[in-house]
Amino acid sequence: MTLLGKLAHALVPTAMCVAIVAPALPREHFGEVPGEIARALLYISIKQTWGMYAPDPQRAHLVMDLVAHYDDGTEATLEESDDLQTAWGTTWAWHKRRVDIWRYYANFNPDKRNDNRTWYLRAVCVREARSGRVPKKITMYQVKRRFTPPGAVARGAADLGEAERRLVTVAYCRTEPTRDMIAEDALANPELQRG
Amino acid sequence: MADGASPAAARGALERALDRVWLAREDPYTLGLLRIVVVAVLTASLLCHVGAVAEYFSSRSPLHGEWAREAFPSRLSLFFWIEAPWAVQAIFVLGVVAHVAWLVGWYTPVAAAASWLLWVSMCGRNPLLYSLPDQLQMVMCTLLACMPSGRALSFDARRRGGGATVPVWCRRVIMVQIGTLYTATGLLKSGETWHQHGTALYFALVNPYNRHFEAAPLWASLQPWLLRPMTFVVLWWEILFAAFVLLHASRELLGRPRWLPDLRWPMLGFGVAMHLGIQLALYVVWFSPLVVSGYLAFLRPDETRALAAWLRARLHRRRSVAAAPA
Numbered sequence: 452m453t454l455l456g457k458l459a460h461a462l463v464p465t466a467m468c469v470a471i472v473a474p475a476l477p478r479e480h481f482g483e484v485p486g487e488i489a490r491a492l493l494y495i496s497i498k499q500t501w502g503m504y505a506p507d508p509q510r511a512h513l514v515m516d517l518v519a520h521y522d523d524g525t526e527a528t529l530e531e532s533d534d535l536q537t538a539w540g541t542t543w544a545w546h547k548r549r550v551d552i553w554r555y556y557a558n559f560n561p562d563k564r565n566d567n568r569t570w571y572l573r574a575v576c577v578r579e580a581r582s583g584r585v586p587k588k589i590t591m592y593q594v595k596r597r598f599t600p601p602g603a604v605a606r607g608a609a610d611l612g613e614a615e616r617r618l619v620t621v622a623y624c625r626t627e628p629t630r631d632m633i634a635e636d637a638l639a640n641p642e643l644q645r646g
Numbered sequence: 647m648a649d650g651a652s653p654a655a656a657r658g659a660l661e662r663a664l665d666r667v668w669l670a671r672e673d674p675y676t677l678g679l680l681r682i683v684v685v686a687v688l689t690a691s692l693l694c695h696v697g698a699v700a701e702y703f704s705s706r707s708p709l710h711g712e713w714a715r716e717a718f719p720s721r722l723s724l725f726f727w728i729e730a731p732w733a734v735q736a737i738f739v740l741g742v743v744a745h746v747a748w749l750v751g752w753y754t755p756v757a758a759a760a761s762w763l764l765w766v767s768m769c770g771r772n773p774l775l776y777s778l779p780d781q782l783q784m785v786m787c788t789l790l791a792c793m794p795s796g797r798a799l800s801f802d803a804r805r806r807g808g809g810a811t812v813p814v815w816c817r818r819v820i821m822v823q824i825g826t827l828y829t830a831t832g833l834l835k836s837g838e839t840w841h842q843h844g845t846a847l848y849f850a851l852v853n854p855y856n857r858h859f860e861a862a863p864l865w866a867s868l869q870p871w872l873l874r875p876m877t878f879v880v881l882w883w884e885i886l887f888a889a890f891v892l893l894h895a896s897r898e899l900l901g902r903p904r905w906l907p908d909l910r911w912p913m914l915g916f917g918v919a920m921h922l923g924i925q926l927a928l929y930v931v932w933f934s935p936l937v938v939s940g941y942l943a944f945l946r947p948d949e950t951r952a953l954a955a956w957l958r959a960r961l962h963r964r965r966s967v968a969a970a971p972a
Contacts, residue, residue, distance in 0.1 A: 452669075454661055461668045464815035467789065468822050475830035494722050496769035497788060498781045501830045507837030508849040539854050542929045549695075549702060549775035555855070556774045567774055570709060570717040577708035599862075601848045601869040610852050610862030632713050639705045639729075 474499035511597040513558045514538045516616065517572075519579055519586035529575065535594060539611060561593050561619045572622035573629045580624070580633040581643050591619045666899055668818070671811035673947035678798030679954070680820070682749060683939040684786050688761070689745040691783060691932045695738070695768070703771045704734035714771065723770030724763065737764065751800020758791040779933035782827070786936055789819060818895065820943035825891030827937070832884030840881050844874035856929040883916055894944065914941050 452460070473481075474489035492499065517529040531554060557571035572589055579586050597612040604610050624633070637644055700706045703725045709717060715726050725734055741764030747757035765787050769776050776784075796802040797810040839846040848869050852862045865873060890913045897906040918941070921934040942950065 454657055457661060457664045457669055460813070461664045461815075463792070464668050464813075464819050467792065467819045471785075471819070471823050471826050475826055490720065493720050495766050495788070496721060496773060496776075496784050499785070499826070499830075501778075501781075501827050502834045503778055503831050504846060504850055505831060505834035505836070507835075507839040508846050509853055509855070510839075510849055512854050541858055541860055542854065542856050543858060544694075544929055544931075547929060549698070552777045553772070553774040555777070566717070570713075571774075573713070574708035581708075598849055598852050601845060601866040601873070604862050604866035605869070610860075610866075611854070628713060628716075632709075632711075635711055636708065639710070643706065 470497075471499060475501065509598075511595050512538065512611070514594045515554050515558055516592040516594050517575065518590045518592070520588050520590065521584060522587055529579065529589070531575075535614075539596065558593060561617065568620065569622070572620070573632060576622065576624035576629045577632050577636045580636070581640070582645050585633060586624050588624060589622045591622065592616050593619045668813060668815040670814045672814050672817075673951070674794070674797035674803075674810055674812040675799070675947040675954075676942060676945055676950040677793060677795050677812050677816050678751070678800060678803070679950055680817075680939065680942045681751065681754075681790060681795035682799060683942065684790055684936065685745060685749040685761075687932050687935050687939060688765070688783060688787055689742070689749060692742060692745055692764075699735050699738045700731035702775060703738075703768060704731040705729040706731050707772070709772065718770065718773060721770035721773060722766055724767040725771040737767070740764075748796075751796040751802050754796025754800060754802050755794075758795070762787055762791040777931060779931045782933055782936050785823065786940065789823060793819075817943040820940050821891050821895065824937065824940045824943070825888040828884045828887035829889075832881060832887070835881055835884070840877060844877040845869070847873045847877045847880065851927055858927055858929060880920060883913070883920075887913070910944050914944060917941065 470488065470492060473485050474492065476485045478485055489499065514534045515531045516535055517531045519527050519529055521527070534554075553567070553571055557565065557568040559565055559567065568591070572591060575589055576586060579589075593616070595615045595617070597615075599608045599610050599612060623629070695702065705711065707714070710729055724737065728734060728737065741761060744757045744760035744764065747753060748761050765784055769780075769784055793816040794812050795816075797812055803810060835841075835846070837846075839849060848865050851857060851865050851873075890909055893906065893909060897903070897908065900906065902908070918938055921938050924930055925934040945953070
């Protein structure tokens with residue numbers, strides 16, 4: 452192989468290493484480059500940010516509690532709220548669905564804007580509309596239980612604190628784009644419409 | 647004279663450096679084994695989608711059409727454009743077939759590309775269905791798909807006959823990936839539970855989001871003398887992993903001199919034990935098997951062959967004992 456050929460071949464692993472290492476470099480020292488590379492890789496769903504249990508592991512468990520409000524003044528708790536009864540024990544692979552991961556992301560940053568939450572709640576509007584009853588709005592609460600520090604648990608305290616419930620947001624099902632999503636879903640999935 | 651010789655000498659030195667670091671050829675056995683183990687995990691993970699494929703990725707999803715594209719605008723996915731449930735399910739089935747072909751090394755490059763396209767399409771269509779441990783699946787799938795992983799332990803290799811080799815960069819890139827993963831996460835663990843209180847492992851073990859056992863009183867009793875010291879050991883093991891990769895790479899490049907110790911057994915042995923513990927105690931999707939599979943990249947092909955021969959001999963002995971008349 453010629454030197455040029457070798458250089459071209461060596462570019463492959465070199466580029467791979469740059470794609471692996473660069474997104475993990477601190478922005479304060481390396482400027483915009485790590486972010487640019489990370490954004491480019493995201494196009495093919497590659498994320499090289501490895502923040503498992505960082506900066507600290509979670510010290511509270513959050514559960515979504517959704518209440519649908521209808522035109523006739525009635526209210527109903529939605530399937531997400533089942534977790535209020537079941538989410539405080541253990542988790543095994545066969546209990547977990549990938550939708551639970553979406554709910555987890557939708558629960559992040561209750562005090563800030565969270566697009567994952569916005570789209571999740573719009574999707575919930577579509578899901579509920581399939582039952583034939585389109586909710587007017589959906590109120591999202593978050594229930595949080597803090598983990599007791601190990602010293603207190605060793606002295607006999609419960610491992611999970613009292614449940615704290617708070618209002619997070621209200622999603623309206625008849626505003627844009629949710630209204631169009633519901634109409635489009637009725638056309639695309641007539642067999643799923645139960646009403 | 648010296649002026650005339652310098653460019654040629656420099657070119658020669660550059661070629662030797664490129665060969666030594668990336669391009670030297672080696673027996674493809676380790677890479678073949680890595681392919682089998684990683685693709686087996688990917689296939690198992692893929693099969694866990696069965697029953698929900700249309701619900702997750704087709705127009706049956708409550709988030710579909712132009713709104714799915716609007717929700718995840720920075721992603722690539724076939725399923726943004728192919729949405730009919732039957733078509734999505736058919737692509738998924740083809741993807742499963744591609745995974746099996748990749749696993750056994752049958753038309754490996756095509757099978758790898760098709761498998762990769764399926765994963766990109768699933769993760770891109772709704773990235774929020776995939777958690778942080780799932781990231782490693784996409785990364786390993788992409789890296790392996792870019793490598794000539796079908797040159798050993800495969801139908802392709804059998805068809806072509808022996809004598810194939812692969813460049814050493816294949817194993818080294820995986821080593822860089824594993825080193826980056828651990829050190830990056832170690833450095834990001836800057837909170838007080840890791841550095842001051844030593845309670846990080848305790849809090850990870852008692853989180854109902856992914857704990858396997860409700861054993862908080864037991865963990866609390868083990869906290870002072872086991873979990874607290876282990877928290878600091880795990881943190882520093884992760885932070886120092888990139889240094890270990892650098893040391894190991896230097897050792898390989900220098901021809902394994904005696905003055906540079908081989909730290910693979912303590913470092914990787916600790917990693918295997920830690921991941922076994924994590925897998926036992928916590929639900930972490932396929933993270934542990936996948937990352938431990940990556941450890942194979944630290945084994946030279948002669949070591950992998952010796953390991954495989956030892957395992958085969960043990961299995962053979964066990965079968966012989968079982969078959970012997972009483």
